Amino acid sequence: MSKSILLFFTLLLLTSCKKDTPNNPENDAAYYPGNDAAWETQSRSSLGWNEAALEDLKTFLRQKNTRSFMILVNGRIAVEEYFNGHTATTAWQWNSAGKTLVTATVGIAQQEGLLRINNSAAQYLGAGWTSAPPEKESMITPRHLLSMTSGLNDQYELVRPATLTYLADAGTRWSYHNVFQKLMDVVESAANQKFETYFNTRLRNKIGMEGFWANGVIFRVYHSNTRSMARFGLLALHKGKWNNEQVVDEAFFKESIAPSQNINPSYGYLWWLNGRAKHMVPGSQATFGGALVPNAPAGMYAAMGAEDQRLYVVPEKNMVVVRMGEVSDPANPRFAVSGFDAALWEKINAVIR
Template sequence: MKTAINLIICPLFVLLFFGCSGNDTDTEPENEDIETTIYFPLIDNDTWESTSVTDLDWNEAELQNLYDFLEENNSKSFMILYNGKIVVEKYFNDHDEDTNWYWASAGKTLTTAITGIAQEEGYLNINDKVSDYIGTGWTSATTEQEALITNKHLLTMTSGLDDSDDDIAPEDLTYLADAGTRWAYHGVFLKLQDVVATATGSTWNSYFNSKLKDEIGMNGFWFPFESTNVYWSNTRSMARFGLLMYANGKWEDSQIIPEGFLNEAINTSQTINEAYGYMWWLNGKESYHLPQTQFEFNGELIPNAPNDMYAGLGKNDQKLYVIPSKKLVIIRMGDAASEENFALSTFDNDLWEKINNLID
């Protein structure tokens, strides 16, 4: 009996042990390719690993041309991360790695992230009416018109409220169209910060710090100015947030921003402006709208940039670009390259021409 069992077991053992040996080309390598492993800097200090332009086989001869272009166009800082590691970090005009600068509307994306976190924790639902959280009368629209506006309409810039003035007192938030029928870039998105504070029973700053800033090691602060609330930080902190987005909302093993919500945020969010998600600008679409206009422009947002790029764009050329296909996060802070602008400018396309000369 024992002999019979051995006759059965031995061939099975041989099959299991050697059965795949003839298909080595189909098996996964034992060691994961280092390029597929995202690097995360430490949270409690600014130690950050780097890799070089030459290591990546980029065109090093173009690096100085990029620096000259940035400096000539009023830049204060510029960073490129490749899979989380610093490749380029350059400062201009008395700016350095410890200097804070304003994100302007690129910081809208922080409000998006926090809204998604609060929804995941069960405090709010983006499909609920704004007035469910902050009460009625937050606009000067009728009760019926105001009741049409959901948190999602604020995320997508489709509240239907007048965008001719960025003030957000009730008397300034006048009705122009039913929510969801008109796209207009407007400061009313800040009401989401009130929604989050009310829903969580906390303050906006406290919830933001505990759920995002402290979790990924950012520095910085929110600065209320007139009717706005603007985030200020050093360049590396903007890069940390960009890295979090590139990693699908994860920081190492912790899911900070819910992945499902993040995927909604970086895809077309409504039918009016194809190039807009949840306060993220999207490249590679067939058309786009710009702030302060109701015109539709044909073509891609930034033709020289990769199609899968999405971006936080702020006044006077604050730039946060995330490019998954290239494993890149790119930051630019500074004054306006030429004329003042709300978000997109011709500088974006010109800058991407210089970046392509470097990385291609």
């Protein structure tokens, strides 16, 4: 046998061996669950995870008032746990983590030509939707609402014209603000239908989510079971793609998970971004050095809501992590970013490393 033929068969054998390795996450194609209850799993032993550390993670989750917790790898379930009577079918509130659902819906409306995020928001909301001077109001675009840079006064939680007073020119000040919910009105106006109807047909139903929007104390809040949040995380992991359909325009999605302005580079379009040189947090104008969650993967982007509702998307590990539940520390409740994230990632890292 010639050396060239021998080399060919050697390479073929090596390629075949690698391809046929069972449960190797590096070789598994991206998996999307169907719309039924079936969902493929990924064995933790095949991932080389520390099974002993998983028990410590579960103990931590119980102690921190968690109701449900999931980890997907390549779309497959590696961990799925429920606590305190919570089940796979129990609906729970996303709180501000649901802002990212609004982002995706705005992106879909733009790709359908119904709106443009750089147009004046008044084009969709009508003049006088704020109490700002007309020339200042006209400066505010949906993009400013997506990036939390409307310049409107953030003193009040309720969103109505009387409370939306001018504080700074749009684009010059970052402030975590409930005014984002006006984006739902933008979509309703542009699509000429209820936001929930548009959301359900263009996003929820396409990826097999179950859930509903309900009026909260301050704004409409999304409720779903844990797997539905994981489905959205999987869509986010693949930059808006589900199976063979680009549900959310890829360019828009990538824009959503990049810094939306220079004031707080750890914030995209209602997504929190890890691994940046500095960050700001809700309710403060202070700037802090370093990443949001220093011990979490640098490329992580996250949907974060009150009472520690969390959806972490980790591209470098093909991973999605979901945490739903009550506030982890009732004595120190925070909106969005909190010390809970670093404590949780300490436990996760012990399992996956």
